[in-house]
Amino acid sequence: MQLSDMRQGQSGVISKVGGSGIFRRRLLEMGFLKGKSLFVEKYAPLKDPLEVNLDGCHISLRVEEASHISMENIADALQKNSLSQ
Numbered sequence: 731m732q733l734s735d736m737r738q739g740q741s742g743v744i745s746k747v748g749g750s751g752i753f754r755r756r757l758l759e760m761g762f763l764k765g766k767s768l769f770v771e772k773y774a775p776l777k778d779p780l781e782v783n784l785d786g787c788h789i790s791l792r793v794e795e796a797s798h799i800s801m802e803n804i805a806d807a808l809q810k811n812s813l814s815q
Contacts, residue, residue, distance in 0.1 A: 731803075733770075733782070734796040741769045742801035749798040761785055762799055 736742060744766050747757050761784050762768075771781040771788060779790045 731801050732797045733768075733791070733799040733801050734780070734793045736770045736801060738770055738772050741767060741804050743767045743804055744799060745802045746800035747798065748800065749795075753795075754798075757795075757799070760789060761787065767804060 731742070733742070733744075744762060744764055746764065747754060747762050749757060766784065769783040771783050773780045778793045780793060780796060781788055781790045783789075
């Protein structure tokens with residue numbers, strides 16, 4: 731699932747950060763790293779942009795930008811993590 735597909739109030743774990751060049755680097759510098767969990771705070775009234783909470787920081791992204799971030803459910807990520815240990 732992509733970050734742009736998540737609903738308001740939903741949490742997830744980042745599984746992949748896509749994009750290319752400066753855009754991808756900017757996302758990584760803002761803390762969008764594989765394995766980090768985030769919470770979708772809210773969408774703007776017209777559904778663009780969306781606001782996420784990542785490590786206590788509130789970050790707004792356009793829906794198109796959020797579509798480059800692949801997510802997993804927290805439960806799925808925890809299960810996968812426990813199986814690998």
